[in-house]
Amino acid sequence: MNHYEPDQLSNISVEALDETRSKIRYRVMSETLYYCPGADAERTDGELRLSFVRCPINKKCSVTHAAERDASGENTIVVDNGGGPIVIVSEHGRRQIHP
Amino acid sequence: MAGMILGIHSNVAGDEHGFTAGHAWLTITEKGKTTFYGLWPDAHPNTVDNGDDSDIRVGMEAGDKAAASRYYKLSDAQADHFNALMTANVAWRYTNNCSSWASEIVWAVVREDVDADDYLGIETPRELGRNILLLEQKDPTSIHAPKALRKNPASSLGSSSS
Numbered sequence: 001m002n003h004y005e006p007d008q009l010s011n012i013s014v015e016a017l018d019e020t021r022s023k024i025r026y027r028v029m030s031e032t033l034y035y036c037p038g039a040d041a042e043r044t045d046g047e048l049r050l051s052f053v054r055c056p057i058n059k060k061c062s063v064t065h066a067a068e069r070d071a072s073g074e075n076t077i078v079v080d081n082g083g084g085p086i087v088i089v090s091e092h093g094r095r096q097i098h099p
Numbered sequence: 100m101a102g103m104i105l106g107i108h109s110n111v112a113g114d115e116h117g118f119t120a121g122h123a124w125l126t127i128t129e130k131g132k133t134t135f136y137g138l139w140p141d142a143h144p145n146t147v148d149n150g151d152d153s154d155i156r157v158g159m160e161a162g163d164k165a166a167a168s169r170y171y172k173l174s175d176a177q178a179d180h181f182n183a184l185m186t187a188n189v190a191w192r193y194t195n196n197c198s199s200w201a202s203e204i205v206w207a208v209v210r211e212d213v214d215a216d217d218y219l220g221i222e223t224p225r226e227l228g229r230n231i232l233l234l235e236q237k238d239p240t241s242i243h244a245p246k247a248l249r250k251n252p253a254s255s256l257g258s259s260s261s
Contacts, residue, residue: 010164029110030122030137030163032197032224035144057143069145073162 001061002054004028004036006088006095009052011074014098020082022098026075028052038063038077047085047096103178104128104245107205107213108165109198112228118217121224123198124160125205127181128242135160138200140191154191155200167231170245171209181208198227209248 008029015023028036035057039050041064055061067075079086086098106128111121124137139156141148146156173181184204189195198215199222205213214230215222240246 011162027162030124030160031120032122032139032143032191033119037144057140073145073159 001040001051002034003090004052004054005090006093009088012088012097014086016083017078020080021078022081022086023076023078024050024086024097026052027073028054028075030073033057036067036075037061038065038067038075039079040064041079043082047087048079048081049087049089050079051089102129103173103181104242105171105173105177105181105205105208106133106168106242107201107227107231108160108163108168109224109228109231110163110166111225112167112232113225114229116225116228118221118223118225121166121228122160122163123201123215123224123227124163125201126160133161134158136185138189138191138195138197151188151190153188155185155187155189167228167235169213169231169234170240170242171205171211172245172247173208174247174249177208184208194221196222198222198224202227211246211248 009026011027013025017023033056034054036052037055039052042049053061053063065077065079067077069075085096088095088097106126109121109123124135127134135158137156137160138154139146139159184207189200202213202215202222205211213227213234215227217223217226
């Protein structure tokens with residue numbers, strides 16, 4: 001599975017919805033031949049690791065957290081991070097986005 | 100239409116990016132307002148499948164950050180020519196994609212060759228971006244200092260390239 005590198009995501013914001021869940025808003029770089037259906041999440045070593053899936057446009061890629069995309073191109077997912085750290089991970093990079 | 104500035108952009112530049120990576124697009128900036136134009140396939144989940152209607156979409160790149168950009172100040176005739184080209188019914192294909200279309204429009208309007216030809220002659224955003232950066236290195240432009248090219252004043256709409 002191909003994933004977006006942290007620097008291919010932008011305008012990332014994290015909003016705590018309650019003690020355990022957070023809403024993450026983000027944008028991915030436009031690509032003619034790929035799209036982002038959402039992220040795969042895995043809780044490891046006390047942190048929630050998110051891998052944002054880079055899916056070819058002629059395929060449907062399954063994700064643990066499907067994104068909702070608005071008309072401006074901003075995506076939103078809601079995750080259960082248990083109030084702990086959230087980190088974006090990919091093949092070549094890692095970026096903590098919360099706290 | 101005095102003061103229209105045409106921009107050509109790519110969000111990837113060079114071989115470190117994959118052959119199929121990224122996207123290329125055009126902008127028109129006039130009186131401080133920028134409009135975005137890109138060629139997108141109907142099959143893309145982020146576009147509306149409009150069937151046989153034109154695959155030129157407006158506004159989809161508004162949130163994007165370009166890795167490479169070049170800007171041209173258009174004459175009134177060139178601006179008219181650009182606007183006419185945006186009304187064409189253009190179909191996205193692998194061999195007529197976002198980068199080849201953007202390159203062709205710039206050639207048609209201002210007669211500068213911003214090459215997008217990658218391996219086997221397939222045009223790609225990464226190659227377009229690479230050549231934008233090369234052109235900018237020799238002859239920088241910006242949204243505030245666009246290049247004026249009058250080689251193709253487009254006094255006739257019949258003077259577009261093939």
